Amino acid sequence: MNVLQIQNLHVAVEGKEIIKGVDFELDQGKTAVMFGPNGSGKSTLLGAIAGLPGYEITRGSIWYKGRDLRSLSIDERARLGIGMSFQYPPAIKGVRLSTLLNVLSQDAQTMLTNAEDLNMSEYLDRDINVGFSGGERKRSEILQLMIQEPDLMLLDEPESGVDIENISIIAAALKTILEKDKPIKKRMRSAIIITHTGYILDYINADIAYVIMDGHLLGCGTPGEIFEEIRAHGYKQCCECFAEKYQNIQTGDI
């Protein structure tokens, strides 16, 4: 069963078309990874799924668990189980991280345990992301997701700027949320991960990978295969080849 279904999606930012007709499906329990050069529209695609302001869907549709997301507000989508970790999380002065986490869950003990797991205990009393280093912000994002427990996670470069040790800490947390310890059939949670470095893939097994180029989703393959291609030949060349190679493969169908 698919949890997310995107059909012929076009998204404009400030009147400029950024996503130019994307079709995409994600099955429940699966993790997809997305590669693509800077400015190709990765964050825009996630923003449109999440419902962030400024991302205008000009054509096409996004369905989540059988519901048309276009008519749902950002917080309605969140309450239906969509969660996001931001590439550039904003700082919120005056609002303590623990204050937000307490609103998300009454379970104080879980909050403390999760914070400890993510090395974030001493940040709970600080204002959200205020003065946090790049890596701390990313851990703060993942901590919030752990409390939120979304069914579909949109992870925008969760490991960029994070040191090796902390990547494994973040990955462990994501694995917990994604129930990677359960047999494949029992996994209910899904994720889309954007990554440039692919480091996160050393820890989390993604099921499928895509490349976004200039607002188009260019085929899919196994994460290892695609990442190797990009590393070996660069985006431009490899995508041309992927475009040909996977033209006929139904997305999500390998």
Place this chain on the structure above:
Amino acid sequence: MIPRELNSQRLETIGYDTCVTSCGNFLVLDQEVVDNRCTISGLRVVPLKEAFSVFPDMRERLYFNLIRRDMNELTALASREDPVGYYVYVEPGVKIEEPLQAAFLFGMTGTTQKIHNIIELGDGSELNIVNGCTTLNTGDSGTHLGITETYVGKDAHLGYTMLHNWGDTMEVYPVGAVQVAENGRYISNYVAMTSVKKIVSCPVAKVLSGGSARFYSIIYAREGSFFDTGSKVVLEGEGSSGEILSRVVSEGGTVISRQMLTGCVPKTRGHMECSGLLLNDHGVIHSIPEIRGEHPDISLSHEAAVGRISDEELSYLRMRGLTEEQSRSLIIRGFLDIKIEGLPDKVKNLVNDVIERSVSGTL
């Protein structure tokens, strides 16, 4: 004891005699002192009129000394009558942890309440005062005049917290003047979260060598409310410092925020900051920061910003599943959260409580 007929819910909104233990209490209803307790030696809390006879020279020294009788019509009016208010005196060297709680209740619709308070901290002493002002019943209307003359001795430390919970039918004119002696410290913390017809106030602090004066104000201006408030710090002694910080939210009300820092002598430094948040397009926030330097060896600065809640912050919180309303109040609450150093936790908690309840709409 508080007279039973007084509406305790109204008193709670200004933190009076709640669960917070205090070193003393002072409560005025209209022009009458109705509660006056003091449990600590070295601290005197005496009705001002009575104090004139108990402390022989204090009238001469302290009454209408920092503030002129003819400053305006209201001060002139007050000076012609027997004063109602407190004289708070802390003996030199006495440090008091528990706050002193005072409240001024207004219940005589159509009249003018005139209050005159004098605070004197002996050298090296410490005190925190929580002052609350409110109406006896919601809807009482009239005018409140509050004169406060404050004397902070050498090396003394006063934390002065003022909570206002008036109503949209009250006009309020606080007049304040503060003198901070050598190495003394004065912190004023003003909080007004509820409607008021009009408040005009701009206390002045003069600071001698090594001393400091800090004014913090938190104002939430609802539809129809008018605030013309601010503070002035005059740095008269070498090495003195001042800080004026205000956070203003307008939900349709008008706020003129005046701030002025003057550095008269070398090695004075000061900073002021006014941040305003407009929640809709009916409100006005007019920030007027002024800086005056009278010597090259000073450092004075200011920052001011008026804007609205950032969309980015709002969507970030909504992306976590909070409703728009929840997210807004969390951000507003955060905006109003000035982390003030030098106030005891007890007072901070009390103030936070008042702000919290008011932002979440239960005041």
